Amino acid sequence: MTATGDVGHAQTSPTRNNGATGLASLESARRRTFAIISHPDAGKTTLTEKFLLYAGAVAEAGAVKARGSRRRATSDWMAMEQERGISITSTVLQFSYRDHVVNLLDTPGHRDFSEDTYRVLAAADAAIMVLDVAKGIEAQTLKLFEVCRARSLPVLTFLNKCDRPGRHPLELLDEIEEQIGLRPTPVTWPVGDPGDFRGVIDRRSGEFVRFARTAHGATAAEEERVAAADAERAEGPAWRQAVEEVGLLDAVGARLDEASFLAGETSPLFVGSALTNFGVRHLLDAVIDVAPPPGPRADAAGEVRPIDAPFSGFVFKIQSNMDPAHRDHLAFVRVCSGRFERGMTVTHGPSGRPFSTKYATSVFGAERDTIDVAYPGDVLGLVNASDLRIGDTLYVDQAVAFPPIPTFAPELFATARPTDTGRHKQFRRGLDQLEQEGVVQVLYDPDGDRTPVLAAVGRMQFEVFSYRLAKEFGATVELYPTNHTVARRTDETTAAELRRTGSRVRILARRDGALLALFESPYWLARLESDHPDWCLEPVLEEMASSAS
Ligand code: G4P
Numbered sequence: 001m002t003a004t005g006d007v008g009h010a011q012t013s014p015t016r017n018n019g020a021t022g023l024a025s026l027e028s029a030r031r032r033t034f035a036i037i038s039h040p041d042a043g044k045t046t047l048t049e050k051f052l053l054y055a056g057a058v059a060e061a062g063a064v065k066a067r068g069s070r071r072r073a074t075s076d077w078m079a080m081e082q083e084r085g086i087s088i089t090s091t092v093l094q095f096s097y098r099d100h101v102v103n104l105l106d107t108p109g110h111r112d113f114s115e116d117t118y119r120v121l122a123a124a125d126a127a128i129m130v131l132d133v134a135k136g137i138e139a140q141t142l143k144l145f146e147v148c149r150a151r152s153l154p155v156l157t158f159l160n161k162c163d164r165p166g167r168h169p170l171e172l173l174d175e176i177e178e179q180i181g182l183r184p185t186p187v188t189w190p191v192g193d194p195g196d197f198r199g200v201i202d203r204r205s206g207e208f209v210r211f212a213r214t215a216h217g218a219t220a221a222e223e224e225r226v227a228a229a230d231a232e233r234a235e236g237p238a239w240r241q242a243v244e245e246v247g248l249l250d251a252v253g254a255r256l257d258e259a260s261f262l263a264g265e266t267s268p269l270f271v272g273s274a275l276t277n278f279g280v281r282h283l284l285d286a287v288i289d290v291a292p293p294p295g296p297r298a299d300a301a302g303e304v305r306p307i308d309a310p311f312s313g314f315v316f317k318i319q320s321n322m323d324p325a326h327r328d329h330l331a332f333v334r335v336c337s338g339r340f341e342r343g344m345t346v347t348h349g350p351s352g353r354p355f356s357t358k359y360a361t362s363v364f365g366a367e368r369d370t371i372d373v374a375y376p377g378d379v380l381g382l383v384n385a386s387d388l389r390i391g392d393t394l395y396v397d398q399a400v401a402f403p404p405i406p407t408f409a410p411e412l413f414a415t416a417r418p419t420d421t422g423r424h425k426q427f428r429r430g431l432d433q434l435e436q437e438g439v440v441q442v443l444y445d446p447d448g449d450r451t452p453v454l455a456a457v458g459r460m461q462f463e464v465f466s467y468r469l470a471k472e473f474g475a476t477v478e479l480y481p482t483n484h485t486v487a488r489r490t491d492e493t494t495a496a497e498l499r500r501t502g503s504r505v506r507i508l509a510r511r512d513g514a515l516l517a518l519f520e521s522p523y524w525l526a527r528l529e530s531d532h533p534d535w536c537l538e539p540v541l542e543e544m545a546s547s548a549s
Helices: 023-029 044-055 079-084 111-122 139-150 169-180 228-235 237-251 258-262 280-289 421-436 459-473 492-500 522-531 542-547
Strands: 031-038 092-097 100-106 126-132 155-160 183-186 188-191 199-202 207-210 224-226 266-271 312-320 329-337 345-348 353-356 360-364 367-370 379-383 393-395 412-418 441-444 453-456 477-481 486-490 505-510 515-519
Touching (some): 023 031, 031 111, 031 139, 031 280, 044 092, 044 126, 044 280, 092 379, 111 139, 111 459, 126 139, 126 280, 155 169, 155 280, 169 183, 169 237, 188 237, 188 266, 207 228, 228 237, 412 459, 421 459, 492 515, 515 522
Parallel strands (some): 031 100
Antiparallel strands (some): 199 207, 207 224, 312 329, 312 393, 329 379, 345 353, 345 393, 360 367, 412 453, 412 477, 441 453, 441 505
C-alpha cells in the first residue's frame, strides 16, 4: 500500500523550475517533515499506524502492521528484519492532515544503527521521541536520543502505554532532563495513578479529556472533553492530585515555550496510549501547530539558499536491492528549495554532471509510486542512482553544496576476508556497494596489504553486512574483530609519530583519503593527547565521542 494519497502528483506538464517562485514557499509552509525515534517496542509502529488512521490515509488500523503471527510493518521489507523482528532500514510515509502534507521519516529503532538514524534526522525538521511510560529512557536507546540532540532538532515527546501500569510521570520528566538534557514541558498531564489511567488534563484549556478504550484502537475515536468542575466531581481525588501536579509544573515554569522548543532545548510532552488511540490526535495536531515547516537551508559555506531558489536537495540515504526482483539502487533525496518536477534534469554537485530524474518515486517500504512534483520538505526516491553518494547535493541553475553529513566515530573494527577466494569479484562489488550505503565504513592500511577493515558503531552493522553480502552478492565473509575501541582523525605528520610509538595504535585510511588512528584503549589515547597536545587527533564526530556505551 502507499499512503501518499494525491499529494505530490502533478496535474500540470513539467515547466522550468524557477518559474515557480513563491509556490515553493507556499507549499513548504504546509509541510511538516519529521521522524519518530524510540526504543524497539516502545510503540513507534503503532503510533505511525494511528497517525495514518487519524489522517484518513488508511481506513482501519492494522493496514501498516499485521497483528499476531503476521507481525511486521509493511516497511520492514528486509528478510533479516523479518527474521530478527528489528527495523534496520527506513522509509518515508507521506500523508495529508488538516490541509498539510506530513512527511514521516522512519528511523531504525536500534542503537547499533544510530548513524543511519543520524542521517535520517539530517533530512527531518523535527522528531517525536516515543517512550514507554513503564520503561522511560532505556540505556540501549540513549544514543539515539543523543543523536537527536546533536542535531538540535525540535523534539516532541510522547509518553506511550499509559493504559498500563507505569512509572510516575514526574520521575520520567527528571529522567529525560538529566539523561538527554532536554527539558520536557508537558502539554497534557495524566489523571489517575499508573495502572488506573482516567485521562489527561489539557493544560492549554484546563479541561479533562476522558480516556476511553476502543477495541485495539481500530477506528479513530472522538474524544470526550469535560470542564474542570465536572471532572472534579467525576474523578475526585485522582483529579485533585493531577491538578496539584500541574500546579507544580506551573511553579517550575514547565510550560510550552515555542522559542526554546525550536532551539531544541525544551520538549512539549504528551501522554497517551497509541494502542487505544488516546492522545494520538493531540500529538498529530502538535506536529501541525508547533513543529516547524521546512526552512531555508545553509550551504557548506554558511550561505542560506532561500526556499524559493531553484530546486535543490541532498542525498541522505542510499539503499539498494529493496526490490529483490529488480536489483535497484535508490537514493533518498530531501528537497531543500524550489519545485521538483519529475523529468527535470538536475546537476549532481560533486561531479557537475547532469542527472535525469525520469524515474523519481515516493518510497514506502518495498512499494513505489512515481512522484511528479515535490516541494521543500518532501523526499524523493531516485532510482538507479549509482553515482550518488550520501551527502551529495543536486540542484538546478544556481550551484549549491549542502554541508556533508558527518560520519560517526566507529567503535568496533573487524578485518574482512572472503571465505571463497573464487568469489573475490563479488566480494569487492558487495563491499563497495554496502560501504556506499553506509552499512559499514571500510578502511585500508595505506602502506600495507589491501585487506579491508570494517568499522562500525554497533555490532549489528557487521551482521547486516555479512548477511547482505551473502544474500545479495553471493559472497560469504569471515570477520576477525580487532581489539581497537576508539578512532581519531589524524594527519600524515601525526601518523608518522604514532607509528613510532609502537603496536598499540594502527593507522588506516578511508576511501576519501582521511587517515584514522585506531587505539585499543581510550586511556592510552588520553595519555598521548596529554603528552603531545600538538598532535592531530580529532574526534570523528565530536558530539558523539562521549556516548560510547
Ligand atoms: P515499535 O515499533 O516501537 O517496536 O513498537 P510497536 O508499535 O510494534 O509496539 C510494541 C508492542 O507494544 C506491541 O505489542 C504493541 O501492540 C504494544 N503497544 C504499542 N502501544 C501501546 C499502548 O499504548 N498500550 C499498550 N498496552 N500496548 C502498546 P505486541 O504484543 O508486541 O504486538 P501486537 O500483537 O499487539 O501487535
